[in-house]
Amino acid sequence: MMKIDDKVSIKIQTGVYGQFRNLNNKVWYALGEFVDNAVQSYENNKSQLKKIHDGQYTLEIKIEINRDKGFISIKDNAAGIGLDNYYRAFEPAHIPLNNTGLHEYGMGMKTAAIWLSDIWTVKTKALGETEERLVEFNLKKVIDEKKEVLEVIKSSVNVNDHYTEIWLKQLSQNAPSNNQLDKIKRHLASIYRNFIRSGELKLYINSELLKFNNPKVLLAPYYKDPKGEQRLWKQEIDYTFGKYSAKGFIGLLQTMSTSKENGISLFRRGRVIVGSHDEKYRPKVLCGQIGSPRYKRIFGELELDGFGVSFNKGSFIEVEDLEALMKAIKIEVSNESFDLYGQAEKYVKPKSNQHNLQVAKKLINSFKQSKIKDEVKEETPSYTVITPAEVAYQKEQLKEVKSIGSYVDKVPLKGNIYELKQEFITAPEIKSLYTLEILDNNNHTRKIVYKINLAHPFFSQFERFKRDSDYQPIVAIIKSLVLAELIAPEEGTLNAGNIRLNFNKFLTNV
Structure with missing residues (x-):
């Protein structure tokens, strides 16, 4: 039977350990390395444990973060x-015998522990063995003394005991503060949602x-009906898609979201790689422009295979292939x-009668307040019809105004094709909202x-107009x-343009 010596190798150029502290990482990814190891240990030994x-x-994993007392x-x-993986667990970049699971690189525990602390200990007892083993890693001693091995303290315990305890002490600046705890909880719950939802894992912070609460899926009729x-x-x-595959679902949220629930979570081997909590994956080709209804509504979960x-x-390597898959x-x-x-x-979700009632009451109160202010004025604005001379003058002014952006749309209507070019201008001297x-x-x-x-x-009169989405309803009304x-003359209306001219005139006095 294989036996553990009194020492375990950590062989590497010891100066490299100090560089682990500077790796670009996030707290939930670092803590996730320890969770991954525990989950994989469970997966590999599920039948024996049961x-x-x-x-x-x-499976229970309990993480305690105590910044005040300085430990995790x-x-x-x-x-x-176990014996077959013990040496590999401590030697950097020593890939596990089975690297098809969650601990594939042989770097996770070491880099995460050093990223978070100066001193860390691992006490473990493997199922079916009679020996508990304890190892302490002191970053300063390892670097100063150029240590390549660590002492293993062993003791005899019951053969059916099974556990791992890791303590991180003398925490680094990367360790989480107390005000980060809520975000850490949400990210870890999101990353390991599959194991939590199945009931196989109880994860404590x-x-x-x-x-993990599943977002509600939209239940509604088709927008065209x-x-x-x-x-x-x-x-x-x-x-x-070639060597790649994706399984899961794409859905629509019952209630639009802009930060947490909208977007895609991408899984690999059962855990989220990209898209935990408020850092969802939102490819433009699938989710659309930021702030659009599609962006706020689409969400999903996809288990990917074939990607490194x-x-x-915390990310997939083949970025271009991932984008092609989304297309x-x-x-x-x-x-x-x-x-x-x-x-x-x-x-568009229909507004309830109660909602419309509340809006109507607020609008009426707002108009009443506005009327009180108007009564103080000495003169009431006159609503005179715009003259042909004013129309001609405005046309001359428009010749000097440059477009700051345009969009062309073709609309089939009444047997004709209307090629509508929508231009945006910024010209305070032009008195019309649209021409x-x-x-x-x-x-x-x-x-x-x-x-x-x-x-x-009109746009500066109301504070609501800040983002592009605030302007969209007005732009839609203008297009209508x-x-x-355009079609009014075909239906017998004379001088249909007068409605636009007077609309612009009245709007300046609203």
Whole structure:
């Protein structure tokens, strides 16, 4: 039978250990290394652990973070570090015998422990063995004395005992502060959600059992059929792309989110690599522009295979291939039979009667307050119709104004194609909120330019206009007014442009 000597090798150029402290890492990834080792120990010995506990066994990992007393402890009831992996556990970059699990590089525990502390100890008892082993690593001594081995303190214990206890002391500047605890809990609960949801893992931080709450999936009719049957907007994904594959789901959130629940969580070997808590993966090709309805609504979980990961398991290596995979998945969720992609962008949740009642009351109160202020004024603004001379003068002014951005959209309407060029200008001297010019009215394609003046007093009158999403409803209304004006003559309306001209005139006095 293999036996452990009185010493264990940590052979490496000892100066390298000091550099571990400077690695780019995050606290939850560092703590996750210890969790990974415990989970993998459980996975490798699941049947034996359940057998000796008569099937009444649950993996428990308890992390205590005490910055005031200057220590972090990680205790688990997994199968311990056995003889076959003991040397590898302490020698840097010594890859485990089985590297297909969560501890594949042979660097995790060492780099994480040194990143967080100057002194760390590992006490472990492996299932089926009769020896408990304790090792202490003192970073200063290792570097100063150029140590290549550490002493192993051994003692006899019951053969059925199984555990690992790790203590980190003399904490580094990388160690978490008390105000980081909540974020650490949320990230670790998110990273290990699969094991927590299955009931196989109980993970504690400072005695608090971590839980993961699944976001609610949108249950609603298709946006094109508001009165149709309700659907659960969640699509299963099982896609292979060369040597890569993705399994899981893409869904829509019941309630829009902009920071925590929206976005994709990417798994590998059962744990989250990218997309824990508030650091979700939000590829533009799938989630759209920041702040768009699609960005706020799409979420999902995907187990990836074939991708390599960084040393701290915080990112995937093949970035371009991952982006290509997301493009393929976008096509998967855009099919006509279940248009999840379109639903994400176009669905608008109906407002309840109670909500509308509250809005109406607030608007009325706001208008009443505004009327009180107006009554103080000496003169009431006159709503005079705009004159042809004013229209001509404005056209001359517009010739000098440069567009700051434009967008072309083709709209089929009443047997014609309207090529609408939407331009944005910023011109305080132009008194109109928007202007309209017909460039070509021949055949079935009609070219139109309408300009929206972002420097109009209307936008500065209300504090709400700050982000691009604040402007979107007004832009949509203006586009509708433009289309209404264009088709009005075909329906018998004379001088339809007067509505626009007077709208702009009245708006300056609202």
